[in-house]
Every structure is written in structure tokens, then in C-alpha cells.
Amino acid sequence: MDDDALLAAAARWPVARLATAAASGEIDLVPITFALEGSTLVTAVDHKPKRTRKLRRLENIAREPRVTVLVDRYDDDWASLWWVRLRGIAIVVSEGPGFTDAIAQLVEKYPRHYSQVPPEGPVIRVDITDVRVWQSS
Amino acid sequence: MDDDALLAAAARWPVARLATAAASGEIDLVPITFALEGSTLVTAVDHKPKRTRKLRRLENIAREPRVTVLVDRYDDDWASLWWVRLRGIAIVVSEGPGFTDAIAQLVEKYPRHYSQVPPEGPVIRVDITDVRVWQSS
Numbered sequence: 293m294d295d296d297a298l299l300a301a302a303a304r305w306p307v308a309r310l311a312t313a314a315a316s317g318e319i320d321l322v323p324i325t326f327a328l329e330g331s332t333l334v335t336a337v338d339h340k341p342k343r344t345r346k347l348r349r350l351e352n353i354a355r356e357p358r359v360t361v362l363v364d365r366y367d368d369d370w371a372s373l374w375w376v377r378l379r380g381i382a383i384v385v386s387e388g389p390g391f392t393d394a395i396a397q398l399v400e401k402y403p404r405h406y407s408q409v410p411p412e413g414p415v416i417r418v419d420i421t422d423v424r425v426w427q428s429s
Numbered sequence: 430m431d432d433d434a435l436l437a438a439a440a441r442w443p444v445a446r447l448a449t450a451a452a453s454g455e456i457d458l459v460p461i462t463f464a465l466e467g468s469t470l471v472t473a474v475d476h477k478p479k480r481t482r483k484l485r486r487l488e489n490i491a492r493e494p495r496v497t498v499l500v501d502r503y504d505d506d507w508a509s510l511w512w513v514r515l516r517g518i519a520i521v522v523s524e525g526p527g528f529t530d531a532i533a534q535l536v537e538k539y540p541r542h543y544s545q546v547p548p549e550g551p552v553i554r555v556d557i558t559d560v561r562v563w564q565s566s
Contacts, residue, residue, distance in 0.1 A: 307501075358455065366443060
């Protein structure tokens, strides 16, 4: 795949991992659902059970907006591995057009899961500043 | 699954993601193969193509040994999701029994990929200090 095809594959991929940095130096690392359009990635806190709505990732972003997102394909055939790493500046969006647009993107990408019960949010929007891709062979 | 079964499933899982922190505040995030026994996780730089042997993750660990590893299962059936997040103190090991034992663990877990060409290393060993598990119920 060329880089454009790899980015398109990453945009279709159902899961990514979001890393954010805490003041303590600890890294928070969680799987996320996401939508990727152009140089913007959005993800949302959804209705899956959480211990609290006051999530570590949101606290971290408020302090340090530079985040890293990894989309990667694992397969037992190591000739078909790839990953796309996105760095960017995150903001938390809880209302307004930026919020509703992001929720709409997520519902469109995950109709089976979100069309009945859209994510409550808040939304995390990442303005991507750096893209690195890797693939085997 | 109870927590022990979840940890056992994570130990069998073929891929994880390793997050390390750079002095700049950037987070390096890469997929890794790994072996997990007790409270120790090992991973190694292998023979897959790298731009350089002087990898960012190794530089980061030398400066900041606190790392985060995420093992997670994605499935379109969101009732069967789980993740295990491991935090710990990493050291880079390039020789000696700690090195050869880690390589042996990796070859045992990935015989198809590593039995002919074991990872060259170096090895990253993580002494796990904190475990958090999550699963959809």
C-alpha cells in the first residue's frame, strides 16, 4: 500500500489507542473508537461502563493537549503488518456544532453500535500535526 | 472472565502497545510483541525493518523508565471487549541471562515467527508495578 492507501485503511479501522500524559509523568493509554477525516480525528466518551465520567484522559488533555494516537493492524502473517501514528493537539468539546458534527461522524462510522445510542460525550478532537506510517516489507 | 482469566488471556494475546515518554513531552507509542510471566513483561527489538537501531523507545526508557503497556481485545461485538493496562519500570537489557531468558520466552510464544530468526534485541524488561483491567459486561 502507498501512504494514502494506508491512511485510508487506518481511517476505516475500528479501533485505535489514545495516549495522554499526566502531570505525574504517567501515561494514560486506552483503546478508542474514532473517526478520521482529513487532518482531524475525533473520539468520544461513550456509554460503555466507566467508573467515573471524570476520566483521566480528559484531565490530562486539559493540562497537556499534545496526544498520540496509534492505529495498527496485527496479523499472524507478519508480512501484512502496518501502523499509522498520529500526533496532534487535542481539545475537549462538550457542545455546539463541533460536538454534534463529531457525534454524527462516529454514528456514521459505527452504525451498529451508535445509531440507537449515540455517544454521550464529551468529544475529544485532535488536530493532527504529524503523521508517521510503517508497514512490513 | 474474572481478573485472573483476563490476565491469562492478555498473556496469550499476540500484540500489545508500548507507550514511553520523551523529554520533549511527546509520547512514543508502538505495537509490540511481548511475553508476560508473573509480574514481568519482556519485549525485544526484532528483525522487522527499522529506520535505525537507535530507537526512540530505548532513548525514552533510559531517561524515564516508567512505561505503560496496553493489551486489548477489539471485536465488533462490544459485549466482548476487554483491556489490561500494565504500568511498570522498564530497563533495557542487551546481554546476559536476563537477555537470553527473555529471548527464549519470546521464541516460545511466537514459534512461527521467531524460532528461525530470534529477535536480535535489545530486550526491554518491564517490572510491573500496577495492573488495571476492564471488560464490558
